[in-house]
Amino acid sequence: MGSITTPSSKRTVTSDDISTLKSLLSSTNATVLTPDNSAEYSASIARWSSAARKPAGVVVVPTTADEVAIVVKYASDQGIDLAVKGGGHSTAGVSSTDGGLLIDLNAKMRNVTVDTDKKLFFVQGGAAWGDVDQVGAQHKLATPGGTVADTGVGGLTLGGGYGWLSGQRGLVIDNWVEGTIVLASGEIKKVSPQSDPDLFWAIQGAGQNFGVVTEFVLKAYDQGDVFAGMLIYPPTPDVIEKVVAATNDLYTPNSEGRTKVAGRGAGGVAFGRPPPAEGKVMLMAVIIYFGTEQEAKELYKPLYEAGPVVDTTAMVPYPVTNTLLAPPIGLRASMKGTAYTMPIRAGFVEQVLAEYAKFTDGNDDTGVSLVLFEVYDPSQVVAHDAGSFANRGWHLNGMVCPMWTKEENDQQCRQWARDMTGLFKTELENQAKATGKGVDGGVGLRGKKGATMLYGNYDQYDEKSRDIFGENYPRLQHLKAQYDPGNVFNKLFAITPQA
Structure with a gap:
């Protein structure tokens, strides 16, 4: 499913x-x-x-x-x-x-409190990441969590959880120390690595299959202001070449798995039609740097020298980082996930630009759509191994996000997202990455745990549960039979119970 x-x-x-x-x-x-x-x-x-x-x-x-x-x-x-x-x-x-x-849960169970002595967030299951960010900022604390403030804590965490701090702290599940879960039987359990470690392992990546988590206890870290913002360029071949070269130089791991940003930089390269561009297609470079403005300006100097026509970068409070790429609420939208590896090929970026321009030029209803190459240092995600999340690796996430208003455009927009992710898959294959055989007809390239290189929290229309959970799937089936044999929780990558 x-x-x-x-x-x-x-x-x-x-x-x-x-x-x-x-x-x-x-x-x-x-x-x-x-x-x-x-x-x-x-x-x-x-x-x-x-x-x-x-x-x-x-x-x-x-x-x-x-x-x-x-x-x-x-x-x-x-x-x-x-x-x-x-x-x-x-x-x-x-x-x-x-x-x-x-x-x-979102209506009345979104409270967030902080234990400043133990450096822990206590987050109710209906909270959004913006709630966590704002409470944390009052104490100069933060935790990895999402890239958009109105994303829910629950869904993101239960599916693994990438965020702008992942380059330093790993996934959200790597910083999750305890949860309160309501099981299908109605039993309420507190779970952690010390209490019910098997169930805690399962919900760290496949949690939507096991119950309703009503509270998350997450590690908190000292966090001051951040240098962040966006550089916007006309998408000419020369500019694309410079922006891609700079991004590759900053974020491609060396033979020892180290990048120039050393975990302190994140962001992305995107195509969109931002408001300042008055409807024109533009290339955007998102910069998020956990350090001083002086350090950032030096590190990202090639991006500034590439000739942006708009520069919004500045020192800002940490919560601002999760608002930089926040699309409007209430449109019809799909966030189709894809994957790619560094270094990025400039010719491929030009191909993505051409397809984006063709799609949005051809339909006035799709003008706020977005294609994003997310960039960060994946070393900490690779270094951790918590939970049933099976998608860790040196690959990075891409997002194809068609947005529209008219229901009659649903099929066309979702098909475009499929077509675009097909381009990304072909690019991976052309980079001579080994193609694994899908399980039960699944698609995509395989990581070390046999899972597709696709982040399950993004839309994946065609992949199956075995593709997302890889070699962890049989163990998850066994635990599913123990905790939810009636398959009450069956909405996202449902796991078939099996004793």
Whole structure:
């Protein structure tokens, strides 16, 4: 099963279910919403991408893990289709249900607190990364978490979790020390490497398959201001050549796995039509440097010498880094993941530019779409091995993000995303990277754990669960049979229980 899921075998909600849920929750602070509660219900089923919005049969807005447990147990016992909204940022629709039961953590379970002595964040399951960033900034602390502030903590963490700090600190799961999870049975468990280590291993990468995490405890690190911003260029062949050469020089690991940015630099190279360009296609270089302006200006000097026509770089508070690439909320969108390896070939970037320009020139509804090559130092991601996440490697993530407004363009835009990721795959093959054989018809190049070089938190339309989890899949199947034999949690890369 891929990230665009097949129809669930679970049933939809009836009026009797709604009455029963109201009775079960009558002595709690949870709220039960139906389509009749127009404003609150509409807010709960709203999504970052309007294409991911589905009409739930009923929404429960809990305030505690105990309330979540009541709802999960009922859905499990009754065979009801269940979805969980953390941040609502998934463009694949996996936090939504068509006629089933939706648990909306985002409405009232997004509190973030900090233990400054132990340097730990305590984050409720409905929080977004912007919530964590803002509370952390009050104490000059931060933790790896996403690249866009309105992404949910839950979905990102349960799927592994890349962020701008990954070059220094690894993935989010590498900094996750304890979680509180509600299982399909309704049991509430605290899990960590010391308590239920097998279950904790499973949810560090495949967590959406095992329960509802109502609290994350994450390591916090000292974090001051950051040098960050964007350089925008006309996408001429000469400029592309210079920007790509500079990016390769900074981010290509040497024979010892070291890069010039030494974990302190991150960002990306992108094509888009940013507001300052008045509708023109532009090349953008995103710079995020964890150091002084003087150091950054020296390190990134070739990018400045490439002739940007817009420069927004400056020393900024850390939370600003997760707003640099934040697209508008509420459009129809897909974030299709892909992968590439350093060094980038300038001719390939020109090919991507040509396809992006053709797509956006040919349809006025797609002008805010984006193609991004994410860059950072992957050495810390490779050095860690926590959890069931199987996609660690020296490759980097790319994102093809069509954005549009009209439903009739859904198929065309998603097909373009498929076509673009096909270009990336071909480029990997042309770089003489070994092509592994897909498992059960899966696609893509393989990493050391047999997983595709694709980040499961991005949309992957065609890949199967075995592709994403690689050699970890059999162990996950065994744990799934233990903790969720009825496959209550089945929305994203569902794992088939097997004893």
